[in-house]
Amino acid sequence: MFSTTPAFNLKAVLKETGLAADTLRAWERRYGLPTPERSAGGHRLYSQRDIETIKWLIARQAEGLSISRAVDLWNEQTASDSDPLAGATSSALTTLKATPTGTSLDALRADWIAACLKFSETAAEQTLNQAFSMFPVEAVCMDVLQKGLAQVGELWYDNQASVQQEHFASALAMRRLDALLSASPAPSRKQTVIVGCPAEEWHAFTSLLLALLLRRRGLGVIYLGANVPTEQFAETAASIRADLVILVAQTLVTAATLQQSARTLASQGVRAAFGGRIFNLHPSLAESIPAHFLGQSLIASLDEVDHLIESKTFRVSETLKVSKPVSQEYEAARQFFVAKRPEIEMTLRQIVQPLAVSPEGLMSGIVHLGNNIVAALQLGDINFLSGEMEWLKNLAKAHERPTQELADFMGSYARAVRQHINGAGRPISDWLSSEVDRLQN
Numbered sequence: 216m217f218s219t220t221p222a223f224n225l226k227a228v229l230k231e232t233g234l235a236a237d238t239l240r241a242w243e244r245r246y247g248l249p250t251p252e253r254s255a256g257g258h259r260l261y262s263q264r265d266i267e268t269i270k271w272l273i274a275r276q277a278e279g280l281s282i283s284r285a286v287d288l289w290n291e292q293t294a295s296d297s298d299p300l301a302g303a304t305s306s307a308l309t310t311l312k313a314t315p316t317g318t319s320l321d322a323l324r325a326d327w328i329a330a331c332l333k334f335s336e337t338a339a340e341q342t343l344n345q346a347f348s349m350f351p352v353e354a355v356c357m358d359v360l361q362k363g364l365a366q367v368g369e370l371w372y373d374n375q376a377s378v379q380q381e382h383f384a385s386a387l388a389m390r391r392l393d394a395l396l397s398a399s400p401a402p403s404r405k406q407t408v409i410v411g412c413p414a415e416e417w418h419a420f421t422s423l424l425l426a427l428l429l430r431r432r433g434l435g436v437i438y439l440g441a442n443v444p445t446e447q448f449a450e451t452a453a454s455i456r457a458d459l460v461i462l463v464a465q466t467l468v469t470a471a472t473l474q475q476s477a478r479t480l481a482s483q484g485v486r487a488a489f490g491g492r493i494f495n496l497h498p499s500l501a502e503s504i505p506a507h508f509l510g511q512s513l514i515a516s517l518d519e520v521d522h523l524i525e526s527k528t529f530r531v532s533e534t535l536k537v538s539k540p541v542s543q544e545y546e547a548a549r550q551f552f553v554a555k556r557p558e559i560e561m562t563l564r565q566i567v568q569p570l571a572v573s574p575e576g577l578m579s580g581i582v583h584l585g586n587n588i589v590a591a592l593q594l595g596d597i598n599f600l601s602g603e604m605e606w607l608k609n610l611a612k613a614h615e616r617p618t619q620e621l622a623d624f625m626g627s628y629a630r631a632v633r634q635h636i637n638g639a640g641r642p643i644s645d646w647l648s649s650e651v652d653r654l655q656n
Contacts, residue, residue: 221252221260281521320358331384403433411439416469445476471590477506502539549592551639562631622654
């Protein structure tokens with residue numbers, strides 16, 4: 216028997232089980248498992264039995280059950296006076312201590328990153344093989360591959376890794392996920408979901424990882440990959456009668472193409488859900504998408520998918536009602552900007568010629584900012600661009616480029632916008648001017 220004395224706080228439980236906090240809270244709220252007590256200050260306190268209950272549920276998911284089915288199985292066994300944990304050995308608060316130094320997930324991730332930075336495919340693959348021999352597939356994919364790629368990306372951002380090193384690590388990670396997906400067992404559940412990235416989204420790691428984890432939960436998964444045109448999502452959903460289409464976007468520009476895909480799917484009565492990095496950076500952005508937001512963590516997304524495909528009340532019409540409309544001012548600014556964009560960019564190239572910017576860098580910056588302006592206006596808030604500018608500002612610092620260079624570019628862009636679309640472009644020029652002030656202060 217496991218102790219029912221409430222002795223562990225939330226942090227200890229999350230560290231021991233590997234579960235995300237929002238997922239655990241969702242389980243408690245939606246399914247009544249586990250059932251922690253509360254301290255005098257209102258904080259959750261868990262017993263050793265609560266911890267083992269969580270691990271039991273995670274184990275059933277690894278076997279292919281949805282969380283709701285795992286809870287049903289738990290309740291069926293307890294209702295028949297059978298203890299689901301009977302015969303289990305106490306592993307709570309001992310697993311991490313029992314892991315030898317150098318073979319923790321953190322250590323393995325550090326070894327994998329080091330091998331990738333050295334372009335050593337053999338060492339990187341050996342590290343992954345060791346990790347998969349010691350830990351569950353889900354843990355290795357998230358704690359070694361996903362977090363590892365994030366750390367390599369941060370090294371690139373800080374000018375401590377090259378773009379070649381980042382691409383090498385990404386290619387190895389994608390190849391391993393693809394092999395795992397191909398080797399996954401046949402679906403054990405009747406529902407089918409489609410997973411892919413909207414048009415212009417080429418960062419497909421998150422969507423591929425999501426497809427793999429859903430497949431390992433027993434769902435039928437059709438993975439369409441990167442840069443999928445809207446009509447292909449709709450055609451595939453109609454041909455296989457998919458229960459859900461999942462769209463994943465990482466940038467502001469692809470959030471806009473995701474919005475278009477979601478609108479088309481909703482108009483055809485197809486149930487859709489979405490997620491991705493950009494919606495974590497700008498939580499209010501989700502209000503502009505006519506589909507169901509899956510949440511800010513991958514684990515929470517898996518449970519949300521289970522809930523959606525089993526729900527009898529999730530209606531496409533509901534997503535259309537909650538989608539935030541765009542103001543007339545923004546729509547007019549977007550239309551004028553798109554129509555006059557060639558002239559604006561031609562003027563901009565003439566204005567910024569004296570600046571110390573390479574022709575390639577100048578063109579890239581002009582196209583990047585223009586694409587993001589169109590996306591922000593379409594999505595209903597020009598201030599979504601501010602996050603992109605903060606990212607560019609910090610990137611320039613890491614590469615020892617003067618902030619004034621970026622401020623001069625933004626000021627020139629504002630003048631070009633005012634010259635060609637004047638009043639109708641006020642949301643754009645006002646934002647550009649405010650960013651110049653912010654960069655100079």
